[in-house]
Amino acid sequence: MKISYKWLQDYIPLSEDPDVLADKVSRTGIEVASVIRPETGLKKIVVGHINAMAPHPDSDHLNICQVDVGEAEDYQIVCGAPNVAPGQNVIVALPNSRIAGNTKIKKSKMRGVQSMGMICSLQEIGFSENVVPKEFANGIYVFQEPVTVGAPVFKYLGMDDIILDFDITPNRADTLGMHGAAWEVGAMYAEKPKFETNDLVETGQSIANELSVDVTNKNLVPAYYLRRIHNVKLQPSPMWLQTRLWNAGIRPINNVVDITNYVMITYGQPLHAFDANKLTSDHIVVRQAQKKETLETLDEVTRQLSTDDIVITDDSQTPIALAGIMGGKQSEIDGNTTDVILESAVFDGAAIRKTAQRQNLRTDASTRFEKGVDTSAIIEALNAAAALLVKYAAATVDQGYLTGQAIKPQAVTIPIKLDRINHILGTSLTLDQVIEIFHNLGFGTAVTDGELIKVTVPPRRWDIHIEADLVEEIARMYGYDRLPVSLPKVAMTPGEFNPQQKFIRHAKRQLQSAGLSEVISYALTTEVKATQFKMTQLDQLTKLNWPMTEDHAYLRLNLVSGLLNDIAYNVARKQTDLAIYEQGRVFPKPEQQVRPNEVEYLAGAITGLTQSPNWLEPKQAADFYTLKGIVTNYLATLALKDAVVYRATDRYSEMHPGRTADIYIGDQFVGFIGQVHPLIAKQYDIHETYVFQLDLTKLLEMPNQRIVSQPAPKYPAVSRDIALVVPENTTNAQIDAVIRRRGGQYLQRIKLFDVYQGKNIATGYKSMAYSLQFQNPEDTLTEGVINEQMTHILDYLKSELNAEIR
Amino acid sequence: MSLKNDLEVLRDQGLTQIKATESMKDLNDIRVKLLGKKGPITNVLRGMKDLSPEERPKVGAFANEIRDTLTTAIETRKNSLEAEALNKQLAAETIDVTLPGRQVHVGTSHILTQTMDDIEELFIGMGYQVVDGPEVEEDHYNFEMMNIPKNHPARDMQDTFYITNELLMRTHTSPVQARTLEKHDFSQGPLKMISPGRVFRRDTDDATHSHQFHQIEGLVVDKHITMADLKGTLEVLAKHVFGAERTIRLRPSYFPFTEPSVEVDVSCFACGGKGCAVCKYTGWIEVLGAGMVHPNVIKNAGIDPDVYGGFAFGLGPDRFAMLKYGIDDIREFYLNDIRFLHQFNTEG
CATH class of the missing domain: 3.30.930.10 (Bira Bifunctional Protein; Domain 2)
Structure with a gap:
């Protein structure tokens, strides 16, 4: 809401610097987003009178004007506006003046003719397109009221005013009217605002003779009043009114419409004017819209109505307005209007909000009805508008008003104790201080027992209805800067992360120390990317009802696709060596559920080089085993009771069928690791990439080994190496299993140190070399014991795996 | 007193040789030659039985003094040769400390x-x-x-x-x-x-x-x-x-x-x-x-x-x-x- 400083001065004596005022308002009540001085940056712009005009000899649209700008001689100014004419008082930017956009106007020649400045439109001196009266929208502005030639234009156009832009929160709709704003500002300065009104003289007949009204849906229309106006003389509004409107951001249209808007910004109460002669009946009915009804609104859009909408109708037949939002085109006030029905009403905020949302039509009126209006000002606003119509449109007003639905504005009384205020704020305010603040706000008070205050809040502050609201009024008016500073004095509570939070933080630290950097991707993605790499086959996708874009329409079932997006983004920027991970949630939805589950996942991806070539080391490309090492090391830190098992799998269509393993803890599936399928990599536009994905929620639930300290071994360990030649499809896991099973009680560690295929090894075979470590914690192992065990192992490797010893 | 003269000559020659020695091996040879079981000082000490009882302790003490002098000289020379050798080795081992260190990859948290x-x-x-x-x-x-x-x-x-x-x-x-x-x-x-x-x-x-x-x-x-x-x-x-x-x-x-x-x-x-x-x-x-x-x-x-x-x-x-x-x-x-x-x- 744009608040005019001058207008405020009509209500309260104000001499404060507007910037200081703005800061004070911001600190005590409503944020002032900016202080606007419309004439800032403009200079040497004066009223000119066009004495004579002749067409430019070398142009079909330019005119040469002789303009009196208050100097001894007329200025010759070339003007191309279609509406320029002799006799007009116009806005002249003199040579060396500044107009909007800091543009400098100089003496110039236009097609050979000297031009001493420029005749301006309102837009050219900084007016927004939205507020320029239609008749001047495509041309220069022409003054309608007497002005002094040669004088600066600013005071005539209201540009010498200062506008405070109130950024009003939904609860303070009371300041969506100048009266409310004056109360708010007045409270800060302990000044009670004074409002003057024009007395309404009703010279017409009794309204009941001419008009009747019915409100059928009274629960949605808490108040409905009409007045009947005759003999309206439609014309532009007086300048003072036009300037107030455009400074408030509203376009002047004609005196009738302008007066309804002026009253709206004065009282915060939206009004509507119907052209009475365009109605077929003299019976107004307010009701719910019916199915399939339509209405063309003032913005020339034909709207399909719903039964949730409230409409004003002509004898219940034709809708003539979308209640509380916008009038109908058919009953619009126009140049021929003489008879007006004026409406002042209250419509249910939730209903208006719903309709405005569905119709995508937010207006000054709907905003106010949504947030509430001052119920004590409804009739006052109606009468004020009628009085202004008498004064500025020579109207005759019928006697009395019609009541479709009456409202009884009620003050609210809220009891509050002084110590309750101090208890909540941590202050030690006195009764006098508190009462003074309430009085400044215009609230009534009655004190009993020296501490209980019964506060009477007028209807214009409908945002206040409970004790906490009063506490806020005290706090902000007393000043937040003056509140003391302390920390909660409460019983001690332990502050610590819970087991899951610790588990997740541990996982992140492990991966970071292994060289992976954390990324955060979007949880909402495309349908395809949401389902790729999913680990639970039965779970379904969850879709947003009204996504903004298809790119973010589904809740992800995996983290890998996000990582691949990130890799693609980096690769496109020539960052090809990457090691990243994400920890976050996925949202699998079992078929019978509406709500998806939320499961904590951990996923990582590596691509390119893990070691770029340098003077010490050759380059090293990321491969399956690099990532497997990282995952294995991480899992080892969890001290899981059951063994980690990698089982080759080809079940993921997005993964390389020969280079992917499911990861099990014992017999529990917890994730997978492998190379992204080359076709998928191509789709993402990335190179060879290895990924893993783990279900952290499952891992957290896995049984752990309790760590029991063992003394460091006293007796030396003994190592034996063996090299085996085995058929090439024999896996490490098979060999490992045999050795482990036959290794005896002293076998401690098996380490694969060489895998070889090629020269000296028959085709279809490979050589695998292991180092076995034995240890007896109780005694030194003898050669005999170890030799016996090794023979045992080798025998089984031969018989079970056809292994040959090299 | 020719024995004493002999010893003095032995000492002076020995010290000169020790000083001039450039390798540990030579130094060791000198030690064996001068102080070994077949060396001149041992010989002198062995020959003491021919001396008069009055001369015996004097010559003995003098011979011991010469032996200690030479032993200390050898030890000193040995230390200095070792130090030289170490310095040489250290000089040879000098590296360019401005070459970059081995990379350790650690990830960043977001x-x-x-x-x-x-x-x-x-x-x-x-x-x-x-x-x-x-x-x-x-x-x-x-x-x-x-x-x-x-x-x-x-x-x-x-x-x-x-x-x-x-x-x-x-x-x-x-x-x-x-x-x-x-x-x-x-x-x-x-x-x-x-x-x-x-x-x-x-x-x-x-x-x-x-x-x-x-x-x-x-x-x-x-x-x-x-x-x-x-x-x-x-x-x-x-x-x-x-x-x-x-x-x-x-x-x-x-x-x-x-x-x-x-x-x-x-x-x-x-x-x-x-x-x-x-x-x-x-x-x-x-x-x-x-x-x-x-x-x-x-x-x-x-x-x-x-x-x-x-x-x-x-x-x-x-x-x-x-x-x-x-x-x-x-x-x-x-x-x-x-x-x-x-x-x-x-x-x-």
């Missing part, structure tokens, strides 16, 4: 995680619990429990991604507070919590808007929690995140779930409050929203608002990080350009 971790640790230290909650939330917890009934104008402040009429992507982490408040047993002590996490708004992504961002909300409820406590807590937070010299100020605002409600500004960390481009020449930067918990929120959780009350605050780690590190596009956080991420690999 700057948003760092920002949140920092704040979480502060509050853990003050005895708060960190509570996570669902990202897919019920309308009931996200809005209604927070005193935002259906069709409340405040719903406009938080454009929402709905899944069904009752299910949505949470627009703030306040529903976690509602859920925790509902379950909290006040006989076990006050509720002090923060709830960090991902939130979603129905926004078009641009430099200052993101359909996904993060929040940390704080809540303290007990029998006597004051707005002064809120101010003190926020001051601790502001100083922790933005520097010990920072001050805060509160401005009235509106949130449906707090009353009174305030916006919190922190004095500009870039200019110290004098006014600069960062604070748009106001000296202050808006960093978070806060207030005293609305009695309806307390009541909705089944708690008596006449007995219990408290404060709540909510801040955006994305905004905090943008301010603190001068990041001017929120999308940077979610595009994950590795060069962007890696800048934040230092503590501080």
Whole structure:
């Protein structure tokens, strides 16, 4: 809401610097987003009178004007506006003046003719397109009221005013009217605002003779009043009114419409004017819209109505307005209007909000009805508008008003104790201080027992209805800067992360120390990317009802696709060596559920080089085993009771069928690791990439080994190496299993140190070399014991795996 | 006294040889030659039996003296030869210490995680619990429990991604507070919590808007929690995140779930409050929203608002990080350009 400083001065004596005022308002009540001085940056712009005009000899649209700008001689100014004419008082930017956009106007020649400045439109001196009266929208502005030639234009156009832009929160709709704003500002300065009104003289007949009204849906229309106006003389509004409107951001249209808007910004109460002669009946009915009804609104859009909408109708037949939002085109006030029905009403905020949302039509009126209006000002606003119509449109007003639905504005009384205020704020305010603040706000008070205050809040502050609201009024008016500073004095509570939070933080630290950097991707993605790499086959996708874009329409079932997006983004920027991970949630939805589950996942991806070539080391490309090492090391830190098992799998269509393993803890599936399928990599536009994905929620639930300290071994360990030649499809896991099973009680560690295929090894075979470590914690192992065990192992490797010893 | 002369000659020659020796091997040869069992000194000592009893101790002492002199000279020479050899070796081993060191790859935690971790640790230290909650939330917890009934104008402040009429992507982490408040047993002590996490708004992504961002909300409820406590807590937070010299100020605002409600500004960390481009020449930067918990929120959780009350605050780690590190596009956080991420690999 744009608040005019001058207008405020009509209500309260104000001499404060507007910037200081703005800061004070911001600190005590409503944020002032900016202080606007419309004439800032403009200079040497004066009223000119066009004495004579002749067409430019070398142009079909330019005119040469002789303009009196208050100097001894007329200025010759070339003007191309279609509406320029002799006799007009116009806005002249003199040579060396500044107009909007800091543009400098100089003496110039236009097609050979000297031009001493420029005749301006309102837009050219900084007016927004939205507020320029239609008749001047495509041309220069022409003054309608007497002005002094040669004088600066600013005071005539209201540009010498200062506008405070109130950024009003939904609860303070009371300041969506100048009266409310004056109360708010007045409270800060302990000044009670004074409002003057024009007395309404009703010279017409009794309204009941001419008009009747019915409100059928009274629960949605808490108040409905009409007045009947005759003999309206439609014309532009007086300048003072036009300037107030455009400074408030509203376009002047004609005196009738302008007066309804002026009253709206004065009282915060939206009004509507119907052209009475365009109605077929003299019976107004307010009701719910019916199915399939339509209405063309003032913005020339034909709207399909719903039964949730409230409409004003002509004898219940034709809708003539979308209640509380916008009038109908058919009953619009126009140049021929003489008879007006004026409406002042209250419509249910939730209903208006719903309709405005569905119709995508937010207006000054709907905003106010949504947030509430001052119920004590409804009739006052109606009468004020009628009085202004008498004064500025020579109207005759019928006697009395019609009541479709009456409202009884009620003050609210809220009891509050002084110590309750101090208890909540941590202050030690006195009764006098508190009462003074309430009085400044215009609230009534009655004190009993020296501490209980019964506060009477007028209807214009409908945002206040409970004790906490009063506490806020005290706090902000007393000043937040003056509140003391302390920390909660409460019983001690332990502050610590819970087991899951610790588990997740541990996982992140492990991966970071292994060289992976954390990324955060979007949880909402495309349908395809949401389902790729999913680990639970039965779970379904969850879709947003009204996504903004298809790119973010589904809740992800995996983290890998996000990582691949990130890799693609980096690769496109020539960052090809990457090691990243994400920890976050996925949202699998079992078929019978509406709500998806939320499961904590951990996923990582590596691509390119893990070691770029340098003077010490050759380059090293990321491969399956690099990532497997990282995952294995991480899992080892969890001290899981059951063994980690990698089982080759080809079940993921997005993964390389020969280079992917499911990861099990014992017999529990917890994730997978492998190379992204080359076709998928191509789709993402990335190179060879290895990924893993783990279900952290499952891992957290896995049984752990309790760590029991063992003394460091006293007796030396003994190592034996063996090299085996085995058929090439024999896996490490098979060999490992045999050795482990036959290794005896002293076998401690098996380490694969060489895998070889090629020269000296028959085709279809490979050589695998292991180092076995034995240890007896109780005694030194003898050669005999170890030799016996090794023979045992080798025998089984031969018989079970056809292994040959090299 | 020819024996003595012989010894003196022996000594002088020996010392000259020792001094001139350049290798350990030669030195060892000299030692054997001079001091060995077949060496001249041993010979002299052996020949003592021929001397008179008066001369014997004199010559013996002199011979021993010569032997000690030579032994010491050899030892000294040996030390110096060793030192020379070591110096030579060290000289040969010299490396270019300006060559780069072996790379150790350590990953970086995301700057948003760092920002949140920092704040979480502060509050853990003050005895708060960190509570996570669902990202897919019920309308009931996200809005209604927070005193935002259906069709409340405040719903406009938080454009929402709905899944069904009752299910949505949470627009703030306040529903976690509602859920925790509902379950909290006040006989076990006050509720002090923060709830960090991902939130979603129905926004078009641009430099200052993101359909996904993060929040940390704080809540303290007990029998006597004051707005002064809120101010003190926020001051601790502001100083922790933005520097010990920072001050805060509160401005009235509106949130449906707090009353009174305030916006919190922190004095500009870039200019110290004098006014600069960062604070748009106001000296202050808006960093978070806060207030005293609305009695309806307390009541909705089944708690008596006449007995219990408290404060709540909510801040955006994305905004905090943008301010603190001068990041001017929120999308940077979610595009994950590795060069962007890696800048934040230092503590501080």
